[in-house]
Amino acid sequence: MTATVTLRLIKGQLDRTEYVFDERTTCILGRANDCVPRLPSDPYHGTVSRHHCLLDINPPDVRVRDLGSLNGTFVNGEKIGQREARQTPEEGAAVSFPEHDLTDGDEIRLGETVFRVDIRLPVGYRTLSVSRCAKCDREMRGEPGVYVCAGCQAEPGAAALRLVELAHGGHHELTPIAGYTLLRELGRGGMGAVYLARDEDTGEEVALKVMLPRVAASPVARARFLREVELTRALRHPNIAALHDVGFADGTFYFTTEYCADGSLDQLLARRGGLLDVAEAVRLACQALAGLAYAHGEGVVHRDLTPHNVLLGNTDGSLVAKVGDFGLAKAFDHAGLSGLTRTGATAGKPYYVPRQQVINFRNVSPAVDVWALAACLYHALTGAYPRDFPHGKDPWRVVLQVEPVPIRQREPNIPVALAEVIDEALRENPESVFRTAQELREALLVHSG
CATH class of the missing domain: 2.60.200.20 (Tumour Suppressor Smad4)
Structure with a gap:
């Protein structure tokens, strides 16, 4: 039960x-x-x-x-x-x-x-017994499962260092990262952080990501999350950042993934003054759509696509888009490990979230990724988001009731034919004609230079 x-x-x-x-x-x-x-x-x-x-x-x-x-x-x-x-x-x-x-x-x-x-509640689901934080051992009223207190949740860096120390000490659940040394932090978000790590035996660099549950991680929730992540682990495509090792120890989920040395789309935008030229933006979008099309064909939906996780590799001096964090946020949330945060103040604003994803939270289709990628392209070309999110307005009501602004109202110099494709991809009522990543990719390819 x-x-x-x-x-x-x-x-x-x-x-x-x-x-x-x-x-x-x-x-x-x-x-x-x-x-x-x-x-x-x-x-x-x-x-x-x-x-x-x-x-x-x-x-x-x-x-x-x-x-x-x-x-x-x-x-x-x-x-x-x-x-x-x-x-x-x-x-x-x-x-x-x-x-x-x-x-x-x-x-x-x-x-x-x-x-x-x-x-x-099932019998024994929650008790009033004293439990302890898996990190600092602080006492608290708890529930069954491994729990990390709010103070330790706010310090993902300490969690990553602790995992590596335990791995070096021979912890049996951390064998995949036993040879790694942390080099520097690459970024952090609401649920954890990402670090550059190096395998001291091979010299290979990987991204080590840690995620801290916001609620007690029961055995059922842990198993559900790791089972769903295994689908992502099997994905292999030139435009997807490969997920290597996955595990849980010391109250922390950890992942090693392909390291993309050129950062992410949002970092590229920051380096370029907030905008990309049309040819480069469309080329990177088409590459990301190729990765999405492959993953969707394997039955995996990202559901949390933003410029932050459109990662950038480099082949012969040319940037290559690789979609990262595939399915992790969705699996974490579906397993109940994120707590009640997806619409709260800590969730951030849904700049790249389509209306259908808010309405039908669990049963999202690949079309939500298509919309989100179009929103990323819109942002790369204009520096703005498809919808206006005025200060103080409820962002979730905005998603439910406000239509995207036509892209040429933001940037009149965008070619008309390209603008028509992007506006169509972001249309929600009625639904866009672009229902798959491949359909949008084919429509954009003629504008990739």
Whole structure:
């Protein structure tokens, strides 16, 4: 038995009265056609906004976020968010609406519709016994599994050094990295960091990535994550940064990957003053799309593509795009190891996230990677993002309701034919004609110089 979160209708007029969630996901409540649960657009539900609120679910944890609704979302009778009547939905989203953690028995009200949150735990899932951080040994109230405290989560560098020390000491779970020495940090993000490491026996340089769970890493969650990552490990393509070794020890997941010495697309943009010329940008995009097309053919979707993980190798003095971190963020999140962060303040803004990915969190198709790659190309040519994200506005509502700005409105010098391809690739309503990476690649190749 696994933990479940059930959204149960206790007041209202809906055909379906129960929604059960047993895996990491999100759902949006409102009157729009893409909402689940969807409330009808009729007089009874007239006080409910199109995209009213969002539930961030990682059973048994669940959190609600008001999306700038006109009449607010209520939890146990207390209003957690509302825009003023004179404000548009977009203006309302400029207010900072808090997220609220929910517990078993809490009631959520949207207009006249009320749902009760029922949380069910397997026997022994959580206890009130004292547990300890796998890193610093600090005592805390915990749950089954290996846990890393918030203080240690903020220091991924210490985790990487600790892993290498343990590996040199003969730790049986760290044999793949026993001969490595850390050279320098390459970058870090919300879940961990990446370091340049060298195999002292062969002299080979690799990227060593560490990821720290935000919740207790139970045996089931660890196995689920590592099983999904094995699909990525099998990928071999000139435009994909190869994943070599994968493991878990001392509360930390670690990976060794192909080292791309020329950095990433975002670093290249920084070196070039924020923009690439058309021929180079399109050439790199076509290479990344070739890698995506191969991975999609193997049944693997990236789901977290940004300029940060479009990595750059070098062949005969020419930059070569290699998609990195393939599937890691998706697998980490699906295993529930990221906690409730994907829509929170620590998740950052969804600059490269298509609408469909927010609506259908778990069951994303390869089309989300196609959209994200087109967004990366848009950014490389204009220095801007496809959507405007004004300061203070709820970024997730922006993704749900705001259309991308036509690229020639950002940069009028982009060739018309190329602009038409990019704008079409970013079109979401109705869906773009470019449903596969290969289709977009073929449309772009004529502009690659």
